[in-house]
Amino acid sequence: MTDPVAGLAGRTAVVTGAASGIGLATVGWLRARDVNVVAVDLAAGQLTGDDDGVAVVTGDVTDESTNRTMAATAQDRFGGLDFAVLNAGVSGRGDVASIEMEVFDRTLDVNLRSAVLGLRSCVPALRERGGGAVVLTASVSAFGGEPDRWPYAAAKAGVVSLTRGMAIDLGRSGIRVNAVCPGPIRTGISSHIHETDPARFVYYQESIPLSRWGEAAEVAEAIGFLLSPASSFVNGVALPVDGGQSARNGQGHPPGTW
Numbered sequence: 001m002t003d004p005v006a007g008l009a010g011r012t013a014v015v016t017g018a019a020s021g022i023g024l025a026t027v028g029w030l031r032a033r034d035v036n037v038v039a040v041d042l043a044a045g046q047l048t049g050d051d052d053g054v055a056v057v058t059g060d061v062t063d064e065s066t067n068r069t070m071a072a073t074a075q076d077r078f079g080g081l082d083f084a085v086l087n088a089g090v091s092g093r094g095d096v097a098s099i100e101m102e103v104f105d106r107t108l109d110v111n112l113r114s115a116v117l118g119l120r121s122c123v124p125a126l127r128e129r130g131g132g133a134v135v136l137t138a139s140v141s142a143f144g145g146e147p148d149r150w151p152y153a154a155a156k157a158g159v160v161s162l163t164r165g166m167a168i169d170l171g172r173s174g175i176r177v178n179a180v181c182p183g184p185i186r187t188g189i190s191s192h193i194h195e196t197d198p199a200r201f202v203y204y205q206e207s208i209p210l211s212r213w214g215e216a217a218e219v220a221e222a223i224g225f226l227l228s229p230a231s232s233f234v235n236g237v238a239l240p241v242d243g244g245q246s247a248r249n250g251q252g253h254p255p256g257t258w
Contacts, residue, residue: 007229009034012078014070014122016061016114017088019045021187022137025220026085027054033224036078040070041088061088061114067121074125081125083227086118087137092151104151111155115162123170131174133227136163137219138179138238140246156181160238167236176235178226183242185214209244 013030017023018039024046027037031053039047040057047056055077059066074081092107094100115136126132141149142156163179170177184204205213222241225231240246 008227010036011082012036012038012074012080013083013085013227014038014040014074014081014118015085015087016040016070016118017137019043019047022182022185022216022219022223023085023087025216026087026223029217029220029224030083035083036074038070038074038077040066061118062109064117064121067114067117070118071121071125074122080129081122082129082132084118084122084126084132084134085137085223085227086115086134087223088114089137089139091149092155093148094151095148096150099151107151108155108158111152112158112162115159119166123173123175126175127173132176133231134166134170134175134177135223135226136177136179137223138163138181140181140183140240140242142181142238143240143246163238164236171235176226176231178231178234178236179238180219180222180226181238181240181242181246182219183208183214183240183245185216185219185241187216207245207248208242209247212243214241214243 013035015023015026015037018027019041027039030037031051036053038055038057040059040061042060043058044056047054055073057066057070057073059069061067071081088110090107090110092103094103136159138159139156141153142160145153160179163177166177205211219241222239226234226239
């Protein structure tokens with residue numbers, strides 16, 4: 001049987017937020033298919049420099065120079081760019097009457113503004129290739145409000161809207177733009193919830209029809225699909241990867257949790 005995501009070997013991708021969690025899992029997914037990767041993060045983290053197919057760029061994705069460097073690295077090291085996974089993100093929460101505006105600004109900058117900067121840097125290189133694919137990491141938080149996390153939800157809703165607008169504007173250049181919208185995923189960032197707030201951890205788990213948290217590798221599989229020829233007519237989609245959490249309207253309790 002033909003591999004539905006075949007045909008990626010030798011191509012090049014940029015991945016931001018690449019040193020941990022979903023970004024690191026995506027780097028692994030791509031390298032397993034012989035895709036060259038420009039891996040971008042504030043620090044190298046779990047990335048290593050002993051793989052000739054990975055070029056590590058350390059820097060802040062809210063800085064235009066970091067974005068220019070990652071696109072230039074794809075061109076200089078690997079001869080061009082075919083894919084961009086703009087995944088970097090931070091959480092943000094607080095009471096609207098007392099939150100420090102620096103927290104709100106940083107939440108928007110990392111989650112939304114960095115995606116715009118990434119597109120500005122990567123689109124010219126993708127056009128030189130005659131097209132390509134972009135995946136932005138949004139969140140199921142984009143689909144509705146949740147207690148205390150309105151800065152994050154607002155930023156991720158902006159990512160979904162950006163995805164749709166870019167799908168329209170870039171489609172005629174042969175560039176597909178889609179988003180993944182993860183639900184509760186077990187990553188280094190979320191691991192503290194299990195330890196410090198077990199009731200919240202269980203609440204999230206019980207809100208998911210599959211009755212478990214997701215894994216970073218499962219989101220990477222969805223990202224890989226959206227980059228691959230298997231999704232060649234998929235454009236402008238915000239794909240939930242959430243075990244069915246966003247299928248609920250919030251009323252009532254899941255079966256077995258009364």
